[in-house]
Amino acid sequence: MTNVCDPTLLAEVRKYGSFDVSGCFNCGSCTLGCVLSTDHASFPRRQTRQVLMGLKQMVLSSLEPWMCHDCGDCSTVCPRETKPRDGMATLRRYIASHYDWTGITAKINSSKIRYIGSLSFVAVLVLFLAVAYHVYMVKMPLSDFASTPMPLKHMFPMMTHFTLAVVLLPLFFLLSFAVRMYRFTMRGTEKMTMAPNLYFTEAKTFLYHLTTHKKMGECHEKSRWPKHLVLAWGVMIKLSLLVFALSWFQTDKLYQISHPQRWIGYLITAFIIYGAADILVSRLRKKKEVYKSSDMWDWTFPILLLAAAISGIVVHIVRYAGFELATHYAYAVHIMISVPLLVIEMPFGKWTHMIYRPMALYFQSIKEKALQKQWSVQGVPSHVAS
Ligand code: SF4
Ligand code: SF4
Incomplete structure (x- = not known):
């Protein structure tokens, strides 16, 4: 995947609701506090970074916003009160808008x-x-x-x-x-x-x-x-x-x-x-x-x-x-x-x-099973094994 930076992404996402990232200092507490986040599917910190960096293709291809079940645990633990739960809800609206071919x-x-x-x-x-x-x-x-x-x-x-x-x-x-x-x-x-x-x-x-x-x-x-x-x-x-x-x-x-x-x-x-x-x-x-x-x-x-x-x-x-x-x-x-x-x-x-x-x-x-299959054939990459 080619990741082209789109500087308008944050403004675009914000049309769909609140996405407060101004106070986020990337501590990762939200991801640690989310019981649904895993090594293979990490959220919500990663998606916040992707939006900030304008990585539109990466955002649109991510499944994680849908794996978030909107519980608010991440917002409770965020020391900067940036409400990552609200950000994930906004991101879902933004992404769903791209699935829809009618506009x-x-x-x-x-x-x-x-x-x-x-x-x-x-x-x-x-x-x-x-x-x-x-x-x-x-x-x-x-x-x-x-x-x-x-x-x-x-x-x-x-x-x-x-x-x-x-x-x-x-x-x-x-x-x-x-x-x-x-x-x-x-x-x-x-x-x-x-x-x-x-x-x-x-x-x-x-x-x-x-x-x-x-x-x-x-x-x-x-x-x-x-x-x-x-x-x-x-x-x-x-x-x-x-x-x-x-x-x-x-x-x-x-x-x-x-x-x-x-x-x-x-x-x-x-x-x-x-x-x-x-x-x-x-x-x-x-x-x-x-x-x-x-x-x-x-x-x-x-x-x-x-x-x-x-x-x-x-x-x-x-x-x-x-x-x-x-x-x-x-x-x-x-x-x-x-x-x-x-x-x-x-x-x-x-x-x-x-x-x-x-x-x-x-x-x-499917992705995780495919990855396991790939690793069983080619071996686990060194950065993962370590
Ligand atoms: S917990 Fe809050 S400040 Fe820390 S990474 Fe998550 S959103 Fe940013
Ligand atoms: S709102 Fe979503 S991202 Fe936040 S803790 Fe709950 S499931 Fe995880």
Whole structure:
């Protein structure tokens, strides 16, 4: 890799949040205090130096910012209070913006106005589409909107297609960005004596971290991991239900409250509300280092999750109660919250870490295995052996 110094890198990174390096005297306490940092993947001090030195290619090819689990242990031990945890979060936004070939991530991650504007734009667009559907497809006069109750059923076929589109399209974009992450971070690895089958044999690492988030449990703040896991599982099951089992919510028989499948929905809603509310309360209380400094992106994601879950409950209650007009309006509010969450947050926002983080651990595992293999063939280099 050719490392060309880019003197604009620090200013560029700072567009994505705080990156305070002015007081850093390179002592390394942050790296020593980070239980996730290893000999092979050292952070956060190294990334701070790379940004300061303008080593853009090195920064963009690094997996370490994704291996950081945002616990704040490094900020606690930093004698200069430069908040390396915040720096790593900023770096993740900067790097994710380069994975995204559409340029949208860069725009919304570097401007709060554009970020809120994009969420608002999608919400208004959803409302417009809902009104247009009723006016042009259902042939409902605008004057009937405030007075004509209609069972929700007439929307079910359209709802199914719409839901699949707003879940699968963002997922497609996110996966295409993950392919670019591979290109950015694994370039040059093929020069190692690496068997391609490592990509298959190490796939278990990706699945393990995708489903357990186990690394978070290794940080000093232990209580965060089970709560994060509950939230992550709630969201993953919810997405799976939307894609594979939307009919459960649309069929009268399955909509009966006694049906066991309903209770899966209640359980995951409780998971999401508990996980999102816990994050918000912790950010308000600011007792733990991880929650002491929060930027807009940290707030918006749990707020949207909580609002989507609560508005879903309201739809559920008014539908059971038989208030058809209220159900329509409650549903309109629910999708005005849920769709921006799916369309903006999942492929471009904070939610991207659900894929990038396990991917980074997967790629890192491949690199380490490849290195061991290379050393077993060529011998351990003298500077490592000593
Ligand atoms: S602990 Fe603070 S001062 Fe020391 S290297 Fe890390 S960021 Fe710099
Ligand atoms: S926030 Fe936690 S995981 Fe991330 S670098 Fe600091 S100590 Fe390590």
